[in-house]
Amino acid sequence: MSDILRALLCVSEKAANIARACRQQEALFQLLIEEKKEGEKNKKFAVDFKTLADVLVQEVIKQHMETRFPGLGKNISGEESNEFTNDLGEKITLRLCSREEETGELLSKVLNGNKLASEALAKVVHQDVSFTDPTLDSIEINISQDILGIWVDPIDSTYQYIKGSADVKPNCGIFPCGLQCVTILIGVYDLQTGVPLIGVINQPFVSQDLNTLRWKGQSFWGLSYMGTNIHSLQLSNPKRNSTETPSQRTENTNSEVECSHCFSAVISTSEKENIKAALSCVCGDRVFRAAGAGYKSLCVVQGLVDIYIFSEDTTFKWDTCAAHAILRSMGGGMVDLKECLGRNPEMGLDLPQLVYHVENRDATGVDRWCNKGGLIAYRSRKQLETFLSLLIENLVPAEINT
Template structure:
């Protein structure tokens, strides 16, 4: 049975409440009002939303996890990178697998968290526009998921990620990971609006391996996929619905997503825990959507060991190069 949904659609001079009806024909009738009587399009859309969808995955079918439903909260972003979706660019070429803009940067984000602790538990990132058939012009997508609850950590990429990008808890990081990381100087993905001080430090740490991309969900996905080591953003313009899904997947891989500002102020010699983002507490003194902003910025990562090395280098290089002591 399809889940009911309500869409609010505005047309000139009229407000229409469009809902998924119990009968497909009724949904067609409502859609026709929005689509100016285009019955073929209305029927095609209604057929899609009324069909039963079943997802199976051998990895998930092999485990059983009982999570109390009354502790779960959900953050959903139905279209992340909305501007890229509206623009609809399909001819963008990737740089080492990373798209700076275009439909490939559009994601659908579903993150599930513990309402008592704010810890992300489950995440789904759907990338609907991965590749386009040159003949039919139809798009193929890809869905990524992760589950991290108590002793269970499982994700959809664990059979496809090289050992260097694995988790420390599963002993997939080899002893020479540290030297390799230092040798290649790390790679990072950033927003086009990133602060100049951060960009300058990143170029000193990462050299030419700093990539710009649209969409918080997509940039997080670049870390999940192993295309880069780090996604860093210093502004407060991402929100809980932007980060929860990928954060859950990264936790299942042995990584996470932390508050950048707190990381920069933290003293690693005191052994303080990394300030993971949480999803259940609004920002004090804020109102509206700002209650749920990631106020201190963020860093997404796959390996704590790599993150510690990266932070050490970043902090060193945030100091102006011409400063004399």
Template structure:
């Protein structure tokens, strides 16, 4: 059974929202959604530790890769991989959040199947068991009896995590309205490749472990709008002496008239992970007013897989302020952090689990994530006022597998509506 750190001290910690159901009943404590974001951050930090643990030993990491089945592949890649780290992270998030908010685990959805086939041809469904020993025994079956590796992973899955008070204030949202999208390790290819010496250009990494993110987004099951998001960057900084990595996380809540974010002035921790308290604030936070930001030259981050037409148009508009990076989650994070004004992707190979969490954070900052092709279609029909934001509760019709949850119209992630308008004006002539 997972014990949260707040309980291991023998004290209750309602600020962190880490009380057990028994504690809540005994103290008259009622669930509130300010505790939900704390639970998501807590789960993301545990997930980040698992991701780092799996990369710590190459011999261990080599055991954790299994090629995805044809129906699970992202068509953008010739070879796409499912790692045990991916699946374990996803199951830990489901387990821990579901334990604190009973019933919500039925509405937690992710990219990965939890089914593995071991060397003996046995199908094993990965999950977090009641005890660390039981989890290790289960994982050893996936790892063809390698108990040492299984124990390392089980220890990470059951460890205690401490996070600071997030200072969200009280935010009440009916739990039965909430769905959760999880991308346990976004940019799996970069995670597997493991490049650690990538150099940034204007704070942006084009590739490498820095592009890996853990994404947990909460949305309204009825309207499909994003409500809360956590983006965890488990490989944010590497210590040059020990070669060990530390991470950083960011969160945001946008519900009704409430908009709070770890990057806002209300936050004391600035989004910095408990393992990385010495990290400086992002440079964009030191800039002037929002008006000053609007006066800066238009900038964008793209995928190398973007169409030639869109790349050409954006290069003409942005000049040197065009960047390329791996990972949909990381590119969205670049917009969240203000390193670029927009992330544009016209293809249909991003998914709901890629976008829900950064979308919620962008909403809390006054931005959003729009359906590119639907916005362009509406403009071509003469409707320039109504922009279509991505929603997270409606699958693509007549499609099977992962593509049911693809963003078929592409996307534009933005912090300012002015920059969204600039993108739509620029691309208004392309075919939709």
């Protein structure tokens, strides 16, 4: 299983290179932005786009994993269709060929004959990327790949990727928008139970060299399986408990004091007013807005906030599986918000964790895989229970089951 994680980290970096190349080479980026068809469109947005980078990233991940682990490719699903229509009306199915020249020829058809751009992109696609981590070499976990499914969001927060803002300032370390909110998400789950097992989040645009204007990124990963829980943050921060959030540190130093403003949360700019009002009571001024479901989840993973909460049904399995796996490896998780608000904590019911193997009934298109009840991402179960009790106290009763 560590071999699969290592392969995912390698291919996520290759995917990040593609994303950076498409943004940094203007000829590539301007050539193809195609509006999604009805049924593929996220209803949260009036206009939703897929880019060539989206599709390429998804196809690179599929081919890389199928090559390394034959048979696994059939269990990889993602957000994007790999079909394009060029200016001549030709319908083209994008795939990666065995040779760079062949991929370039296929890309040239998608890019309306732009040979220079297609060759440049084919070179990035076929470029080898290596990843080494001694910690992964020491992990020995045996699991049949036949039970593994993979969700891919090739470029989460596509709008921010297209917009390309590079000069946004963070608020307490959290970017409200901009290229920093763009993530590549790869989540591995158990096909039988739907439980997330491995997560990789690659953030391609973290810091920019002001001289070359080139971007550097970073990756986060986690593995949770059969009692083994390990993640990248505990390795990079050995001197402190990386699963301890700012609120937990507050609670630990003054456990006798009850404070309704000891939580911090990140939310979508489109969050419902009743949720925002309740959060103001629970978190005070420590409610942050940010773009991208993957990035907001990453804020919880990094410990920048305690909670990511979203009450609508416009996130999907490919948005959450990667972060959910990482959070599980930290002792946290991701739960269905609506079910949490409707449960009776005195009955001691298990928290309704999101699962990734079952479609929503009576749904069509992408809605088959939406997180229908909304979500809460967290790093501490005890903290989540306290947060939920405070949230429910501050929600109007009639609003709890809406």
